[in-house]
Amino acid sequence: MLVSGQLLLNDLPDRARTAPGYVRIEGDQIAEVVTGEAPAECDAGGPACLICPGFIDTHLHLPQFDMQGAHGLPLLEWLERSTFPDERKWADADYAAAMAERAMRRLFSHGTTGICAYSTVHADATRAALQAACQLGIRGVIGQSLMDRNAPDDLCRPADQLIDETTSLLDDFPPGGRVAAAVTPRFAISCTDELLAAAGRLAAERDATVQSHLAETIPECEWAADLFGGARYVDIYRDAGLLTERSIYGHCIYLSAEDRRTMADRGALAAHCPTANSFLRAGAMDRRATLSEGVTLTLGSDIGAGYEASMVRVGRAMIETASSIGESFPVAAEAWRQITAGNAAALGWQDAGHLRVGAPADLVLIEPSVPWLGANVDPLSMLMFAWDDRWLTHCWARGELAYCRG
Ligand code: GUN
Ligand code: ZN
Incomplete structure (x- = not known):
């Protein structure tokens, strides 16, 4: 050809x-x-x-493809009212398999060939999504969303069950392959100390990619501080061994310079998701400040809070967000590089x-x-x-x- x-x-x-x-x-x-x-x-x-x-999309949720544009509520209400009801449907692994395939075909139609994706808490559905990725040829990682509290009961599992299930997914889809399982504690709020620590140990043992969310909204940051004895949000992940060069944190808006240096020291990545941030009215990430503290940035659609499947449009949103907060204007050539080689290099996908x-x-x-x-x-x-x-x-x-x- x-x-x-x-x-x-x-x-x-x-x-x-x-x-x-x-x-x-x-x-x-x-x-x-x-x-x-x-x-x-x-x-x-x-x-x-x-x-x-x-194109490479470093942050998206496969089970949320049918709810793009649904209820632009604040994050925590949006999770409760829109997200969890949709994710519940992945209890049916056949439904999940069909939806994952549909989502991946849609990504291809927008030129996306590499993803870092979240599944739901359901192990069988996550396995089905990983199998779909292998069959269709998309590259990347997919992780079971780990939740053992602060979500509806039927979407929580005991920590040891979640760790056993993700271990089995890592056995079958090991890190380093074109398609691999990832360790994916959804965010600190949905995880107990025990679950976070066990996830950190598992990721270290397997050299697995870690995905989570960090500092997307102020109420989320306040709740995390309440749950973890006033700890700084980023330190919760650090103390659980989840802040490494293999970890990707979605959003990273409400971080201090010190928090960013903590991320930079550990080599953790920040996945900037500008369309999701505007849809949920979360705020604008200060991209230049994040870069200048030495944090490696990636770019993601964050479907379904993100309303764009096209990484070209997400690249454009990155430029628009930067200009809206008076940052020096990233040029389109920088955005084109970010959605291709920039995201690839950050993920260690050298080829x-x-x-x-x-x-x-x-x-x-x-x-x-x-x-x-x-x-x-x-x-x-x-x-x-x-x-x-x-x-x-x-x-x-x-x-x-x-x-x-x-
Ligand atoms: N924080 C925890 N879960 C989610 C999610 O599904 N989407 C977004 N945007 N933020 C989250
Ligand atoms: Zn997300």
Whole structure:
């Protein structure tokens, strides 16, 4: 398979650029990346197309795909009224399997080929979602949401049961694979001390990815402090052994400089989710301050609090959020890099996020209907701000065609 167009290049540390050329896919890998003139006989693309590494979404909830846009309530009320009732449906593993497949196909249609995803508290549903990921070819981690308090009774489990179940998922989907289970304490509020500590031990034993939420809203921060004897929110995770280079914390809005340094010292990642933050009116994350304290940032859709499946739109929301709080304006080329190589590097997926020979062929082909290659404009900025989902014509995951428009 030979695909021609403008190659999205991530060779600069902080921004993307483009150059004309072509990519050859062989089996599940990128076999050739050539800048310069493309052969006349190509299977897809053209000079005004963009060939991009597949997008990576570092924070989303698979069981929440049917509730995007439902009730823009404050976080804790939204969980109670919208989220938990929808997550309850994953008690039926067949329902979960079908929904996970539908969610992944939808992600492919938006060019997302890598995910860090939450399932529900249900072990069978989580296993079904992991199996769907293996079958469909999406890359990433999926974790059983661990909850043993402060959620409806039927969505809580005893801590030892949760740890046994997640252990079994890690046995079957070990870290390091294209699809792996993750240790996913939902947030400190839904976990006892015992559960957090056991989750920290399990993650360390297995070198597993940890996912959780941190400091998304002020009432959440106050409740966490009440539950954990006034501890700083980030220290609750640190003391449980959950703050490591393998951990990804969604939101991270209400953190002090000291909290951010704690994260930076441990190498923990902050997943910025700008669309979810505006939907739940959570507040705006100070991206520059977070970066300047040395925290590694990723970007995520946070579906279903996030209302956008497209990482291009989430990238645009990152720019808009930054400008709304008067931060120096991140340029679109920085956002394009973030949703590809930036997220990949933060997750330690060294072979993702680049058009590179030998890398898994996780690719997107974009055919804009605007003359984006004009001489006097920043072409990547034009694409991001004028973005139209209909431009995305193909998505390949591990070399297989995962989406084709029409
Ligand atoms: N905090 C705990 N659970 C959730 C969730 O499902 N979504 C968001 N946005 N925040 C959370
Ligand atoms: Zn979330």
